Amino acid sequence: MTLSIGSTEQQILRAAVRKAWGTGLIVAAIIAAILAAALQTGALDGSRYEEMLPTMLTLAQEAWPPDFERWPKWGGPLLDTLMMSIAGTAGGILGALPLGLLAARGHAPEVIRQAVLLLLNTIRAIPSILWGIVFVAAVGFGSLPGVLALACHSTGMLGKFFAEIFEHVDRAPVEALRSQGVAPLGQLRFGVLPQVLPRLVDVAAYRWEHNIRAATTLGVVGAGGLGLEIITAFHLFEYREALALIGVLLVLVTLVNLLGAFIRRRFLDRTSA
Template sequence: MSVHSSVALTETADRQQVLTDYGRGWKRKLAQAAAVLGVVLVASWYVNLLDFDTLAQGVPAIMTLAGESFPPDFSNAANWFSPLIDTLAMSIAGTAIAVSLSLPLTFLAARNTSPHPVVFQLTRVVLNGLRSVPELIMGIIFVAAVGFGALPGVLALGLHSIGMVGKFFAEAIEHVDEAPVEAARAAGATRLQVLFHAVLPQVLPQFADVSIYRWEYNFRASTVMGMVGAGGIGFELMGSLRIMQYQEVLAILLVILLMVTLVDALSGFLRKSFK
């Protein structure tokens, strides 16, 4: 057999192997997608999402409620300005608490900056614990502890957000480029100097992005906090619901929608500023 024939056979075998691996990859992805779809269908069936008769029976009630909500009643809109300011202030203060308290925990919760595996695991447990308790439950606890008003809402939003913000910050640190870190260590930098001069400059844009996103979330969550007595526009919404003033409820929801849209636009502007 000539050299050219041997090379041609080798190339053919390589192409066939590539095609075989490609086909196996697609089969594996299809199997994974089918498994995920199966889990979704089972979960949907379990919660009666696929019970179309029950869903169809609920449509008339929804339409009746929607009809009672029109037209929206803005007659008390002047009284909503202060609660909206409370909601905005709650979201800002809660996010500030979360970011400031997350920073020291972040370096302990990242594998590549934590001083010891035990410290890493304990910090992760703390973040998981804070993240696992819904802010609504925290709000009820803080209302019982410090009374009604915006303060319990701020504390609930801040503590719950530490778990999420700390997790995202830690994951950003774990994905930093190790070359600047190794260079700083080779130059004789201390652990603290490595963090400030080799790690932080790489993750500050991600930190800013996560903080702004969390502020968006906290603004929406702060509207719910008012329903447990933590002040804000949610308190007004709950009051209207209790007396079944659905036209006023719709008006408050439209005001909240407007504020969420404005906050989203402002956060988009801030993200571009930090890039």
């Protein structure tokens, strides 16, 4: 007894085979790219790792135990790092809200939308540390260039996420308000914000958690804060003090993460009630 395969079944089979081949080629290309990157960067060169573990053990021995002798002088840099993250995140939110709305499909003319998307991509493509270098040159050393750098990069990142959130808004409430003659600001306030506000807060809280770490790296370029203290300690070979500062930073990051999770949980609970 023989089984005959109809033309429809043959087409389905051929399509499945083509899809499998296409998926296989994509996976092979990804693996090849990873291997090429590993070879180019020396990640597969075993000789590069021979002294890594002994060196790290020696460094750990020199850094232990952590030295908290100068802890009374760390309050200012610690506060600077925290304030930089808060102000930079707030600036990013203020910039991202209007830009994200304009970049969302269906909320602005296509020409404006594409221009705003290009602007957000450009801002986002420049790392925060490079923004820090630019603003240190523009306004001098201190916390201000750190705030401006975090605000710029956060605007690019949050603008992208906000645009995606605005694109998924249910248009029915907005159209109902428009049909009743409600002004655009009223449509935004009563038709859009109640839908998107929980997700906006969620994304903004995550961004704040990221910025507390980014604020530390900006100390490398002279933006102050704990990052500058850590870099200075390493430059002076004060590894025990550097380890103590890193421990303080970890405590700060952990507290900010817990606070961000608390804010998201409480806000989402209230909006779902």
